[in-house]
Amino acid sequence: MSLEVRGLHAGYGRLAVLHGIDLTAGEGELVAVIGANGAGKSTLLRALSGLLPVTSGTVHLAGTDVTGYGPEKLARTGLAHVPENRLVFPSLSVADNLVLGGYTRRRGPAAARKEARDRAMALFPRLEPRLEQAAGTLSGGEQQMLAIARGLMAQPRVLVLDEPSVGLAPRLVGEIFSALGQLRDDGLTLVVVEQNARAAFAVADRVSVMDRGRVVLEGDPAALSTDPRVSGGFLGGGFAADADATTEAAPATGATRAADRR
Amino acid sequence: MTDLLQLLFAGLSQGAVYALVAIGFVAIFTVSGVINLAQGEFAALAGLVAISAVGSGLPLLAAVVLAVLSVALVAVIMERLVIFPVKRMTTLVSLILTLGVSTGLKALMLLVYGPNAEGLTPLTPGSFSLGGVSIRYQELWILLIAGVVSLAVYWFYERTLAGKSLRACAEQPVAARLVGISLTKASLLSFLIAGTVGAIAGVLASPIYFTSWESGLTLGLKGFVAATLGGLISVRGAVLGGLLLGVLETLTAGYISTGLRDAVAFLLLIIVLVARPAGIFGRTAEARV
Numbered sequence: 001m002s003l004e005v006r007g008l009h010a011g012y013g014r015l016a017v018l019h020g021i022d023l024t025a026g027e028g029e030l031v032a033v034i035g036a037n038g039a040g041k042s043t044l045l046r047a048l049s050g051l052l053p054v055t056s057g058t059v060h061l062a063g064t065d066v067t068g069y070g071p072e073k074l075a076r077t078g079l080a081h082v083p084e085n086r087l088v089f090p091s092l093s094v095a096d097n098l099v100l101g102g103y104t105r106r107r108g109p110a111a112a113r114k115e116a117r118d119r120a121m122a123l124f125p126r127l128e129p130r131l132e133q134a135a136g137t138l139s140g141g142e143q144q145m146l147a148i149a150r151g152l153m154a155q156p157r158v159l160v161l162d163e164p165s166v167g168l169a170p171r172l173v174g175e176i177f178s179a180l181g182q183l184r185d186d187g188l189t190l191v192v193v194e195q196n197a198r199a200a201f202a203v204a205d206r207v208s209v210m211d212r213g214r215v216v217l218e219g220d221p222a223a224l225s226t227d228p229r230v231s232g233g234f235l236g237g238g239f240a241a242d243a244d245a246t247t248e249a250a251p252a253t254g255a256t257r258a259a260d261r262r
Numbered sequence: 263m264t265d266l267l268q269l270l271f272a273g274l275s276q277g278a279v280y281a282l283v284a285i286g287f288v289a290i291f292t293v294s295g296v297i298n299l300a301q302g303e304f305a306a307l308a309g310l311v312a313i314s315a316v317g318s319g320l321p322l323l324a325a326v327v328l329a330v331l332s333v334a335l336v337a338v339i340m341e342r343l344v345i346f347p348v349k350r351m352t353t354l355v356s357l358i359l360t361l362g363v364s365t366g367l368k369a370l371m372l373l374v375y376g377p378n379a380e381g382l383t384p385l386t387p388g389s390f391s392l393g394g395v396s397i398r399y400q401e402l403w404i405l406l407i408a409g410v411v412s413l414a415v416y417w418f419y420e421r422t423l424a425g426k427s428l429r430a431c432a433e434q435p436v437a438a439r440l441v442g443i444s445l446t447k448a449s450l451l452s453f454l455i456a457g458t459v460g461a462i463a464g465v466l467a468s469p470i471y472f473t474s475w476e477s478g479l480t481l482g483l484k485g486f487v488a489a490t491l492g493g494l495i496s497v498r499g500a501v502l503g504g505l506l507l508g509v510l511e512t513l514t515a516g517y518i519s520t521g522l523r524d525a526v527a528f529l530l531l532i533i534v535l536v537a538r539p540a541g542i543f544g545r546t547a548e549a550r551v
Contacts, residue, residue, distance in 0.1 A: 049440060075442035087437035089430045099423065100430050104442035106423060154441065 001060065002027045002189035003048075003079075003158045008057035010047035017043040019213040020057065025158065025191050025206075030184040032200035032221070033193045034230075035210035041193040042084055044210070045162050048191075049081035050074045062157050076104040080156035084163050086147040090136025094127055097135045097146055101153030112155060120149035123179050141172035148179070158189045165196040173199050201225050264394040269516040270509060275401035277508020278408035279471070282463035283485025284492065284500035285415055286456035292432035292495050293452040294445075296345060296356035300364040302482020304457050305464030307367060308333040309473030310375045312465045313382050322383055330461040336367075337457025341450050364478070371475035379474035382465060404466045411462055412501050415455065419497060428452060432495070480524065487527040491534055493541025502543055 001024050008021040017040045025031040035041050046052040048059060050071040058067045061079055069077065080101075089097050098120065102113050121128050124145040130138060135146055144164055151159055161180070165173040173196065181203040184190055194200040201207065201221040209217035209230060217224060224230050286301045308329040315325035344359050345351065386399035419425040430438040431448040439445060464473065467481070488507045492499020507527055515523040534542055 051436065051439065071439040072442045072444045075440065081440045083437055083440060087434045087440075089433045089437065091433060092426060092429060096426050100426060100438075100441050100443070103423070103427060150441065 001025070002029070002062055003191065004058075004060040005048070006058045006060075008044070008047060008059065009055040010043060010052050010057075011055065012043075012052070016055070017213050018047060021210075021213075021215055023191070023208055023215065025189050027189055028184060028187045029205045030180060030190045030192065030203055032197075032204035032207045033191060033210055034195070034197045034200055034207060037195065038212075039210040040213040041195075041210055042162055043213075045081060045160050045191075045193055048160055049079060051081075072104075075154055075156075078155075078157035080151035080154045080159050082147045082151045082159065082161040082164065084166065086140075086143040088135040088138070088143050088146050088150070091134055093132050094135050094138070094146055095131040097150050098153050101150030102155070104154055108155075113153070116153050116155050120152045123152075123182065124149055141168050141175070144168060144172075144176055145179075148176070152183075156188070158191065159183065160191040160193075162193050163195060164192065165194060165199050177203050197230070265516065267393070268395045269512045271395055271397060271401070273509035273512035274505060275404045275508070276471075276512060277488075277505035278404050279463050279467040279481070279504075280484045280488045280507050281501040281504025282408050282411060282459050282466070283481055284488035284504045285412065285497055286460040286463075287486055287489035288492070288494060288497055288500045289415070289428075289455040289459070290449075290452045291489070293428055294345070294351060294356075294431075294449045295353050296351060296449075297353055297360065297486070298453075298456060299357060299360040299482065299486075300340065300367055300478075301456060301460050301485055302478030302480070303364050303367040303371075304333050304337060304460030304478070305467065305481050306473055306475065306478035307336065307371060308461035308464030309382060309468035309477070310371055310475070312468065313380050313473065314375060316383055322385065325382075326465045329465050330458060333461035333464070334454055334457040337453045337460075338450060341453035345449060345453070346446060364482070368475055368478065375475060377475065379472045379477065380468075381470070381472045382468035384469035398470065400466075400469045404470075407462065407466055411459060412497070415459065416497050418455075424451065484527050487531045490531060491541055492543050496541070496543065499541050499543040503541070 003023070003025040005021055005023040009016065009018055011017040021044055023031070023033070033041050033044065043052065047054050050069050050073070054067055058065060060066065061077055064077060066074055066077055066079070071081070089100065092100070098117055102116060105113055126142060127145055127149060130142065135143065138146060148161070148164065164176050168176070177199050180190055180192065184205070192200060192204070201224070204221045207219065207221045207224050208215045209224070217227070217229065283301055283305055286304065287298060290296050290298045311332055312325045312329035315328050316322055320328065340363055344363055345356070348355060348359070384398070384400040385403045389396055389398040391397070419429055427438070427443045428448050428451065430441070430443060431445055435445060463481070484507060485504070488504035489500045491503030491506060507530065510530065511523050511526045514526045
């Protein structure tokens with residue numbers, strides 16, 4: 001297993017958000033984690049990448065116990081986190097954003113850094129003509145591509161992405177997800193947290209559905225997409241909607257409806 | 263005309279010192295949001311260490327190097343003892359903490375070096391006259407070294423990986439951590455830069471403006487004003503702000519009244535904070551996130 005999460009509990013101070021998450025992603029597998037707003041998806045990623053301390057449970061990365069590692073050490077060990085809202089370095093050039101993406105590999109062989117960069121450029125050729133431009137001047141879709149490319153520069157074993165589709169036009173969402181599918185086909189392990197379930201289902205090998213800090217359903221996307229609990233309850237209408245604002249307003253009702261069904 | 267040129271030149275060399283102090287404020291503030299009120303004390307301490315080293319027989323250059331190194335060390339120790347342990351640093355907390363350090367350093371300097379103001383031996387003594395404008399060699403040194411140091415700092419932030427990583431911390435701290443940059447190391451590095459640059463300002467200024475245990479207060483405040491003129495987040499803005507402040511001060515002292523000299527800085531500060539909080543050279547889009 002490239003990524004193995006067992007019984008993960010985490011939260012903010014005394015507020016517990018995750019109540020025992022189990023999640024595995026094998027080598028070359030793309031796992032989508034979906035759920036309504038507030039289900040704990042982003043918290044899960046923050047705990048995975050060390051931004052948030054783990055209360056209990058374990059995280060293994062390619063067989064190494066990385067529970068309790070800080071983000072700097074995790075980045076070195078091989079987990080790259082593409083954060084929500086992209087968070088590119090706005091005043092730095094696209095090229096410098098990429099260089100910083102490879103920060104943990106700065107003492108490694110230059111050939112490996114160049115290869116990582118060439119692969120990222122091949123994946124997102126749109127970035128190539130923009131290399132000298134300040135990252136803050138890119139469009140939303142290009143910034144998302146840059147954020148993913150920056151993550152790849154760390155030459156990770158596992159790439160986790162937080163809502164890569166948010167705020168993007170459907171055409172761009174398709175472009176981003178097909179790039180993720182390509183990375184998976186090249187052998188990278190990916191965990192994608194999404195509210196845009198349709199986009200996620202289209203490329204995922206497996207899907208975990210989260211609700212209120214727990215994984216409530218798990219399985220094959222084809223089977224899950226026809227499951228009435230997915231389309232009706234846990235996503236708060238998110239499955240029917242494409243990446244638009246309707247998903248933003250839904251979480252409260254989604255949570256209550258999910259509770260009714262139990 | 264000669265008067266004006268004389269004042270402009272004196273203002274530029276004074277302003278170059280402010281500029282270096284201002285770079286120190288910017289270096290620290292951008293990385294961690296800390297406003298380091300001990301920045302002026304770095305300069306004063308460097309001046310005093312150099313003066314006492316020369317007094318005990320060390321050659322001038324060795325004394326200057328010793329002063330800069332010891333102040334850089336003081337800055338690094340300060341970061342580890344006072345800034346690093348704080349879990350949730352805010353600008354307000356940083357003001358209180360660094361004010362404490364500033365007061366402590368002043369007391370220590372008074373205790374060790376006594377209350378007298380002294381001037382370090384100039385790098386080159388004497389002066390010459392150019393078209394009626396009297397120029398001290400030390401002023402040329404100030405302009406030259408301050409220029410070189412400013413360019414070096416600018417180059418560091420624009421061209422080196424370490425410099426870019428500091429800018430990344432300033433712009434997106436979360437993303438910086440995710441790519442593996444340690445914020446605590448970045449903060450330490452920013453103090454090292456601020457200590458070094460502040461110390462250079464101190465030893466450069468000492469032969470002309472004199473150094474005492476309390477000279478860091480004015481120098482620090484002027485540097486802070488200069489940095490604020492540039493928006494507190496830009497090295498270029500800090501340098502321009504320093505030069506502008508220096509020139510305005512000497513012009514005020516020359517044409518209006520010497521007594522108003524120190525008021526200029528604070529008048530400027532109030533005007534800028536009310537009219538252009540992002541600094542007069544800054545763009546609002548560059549605000550620290």
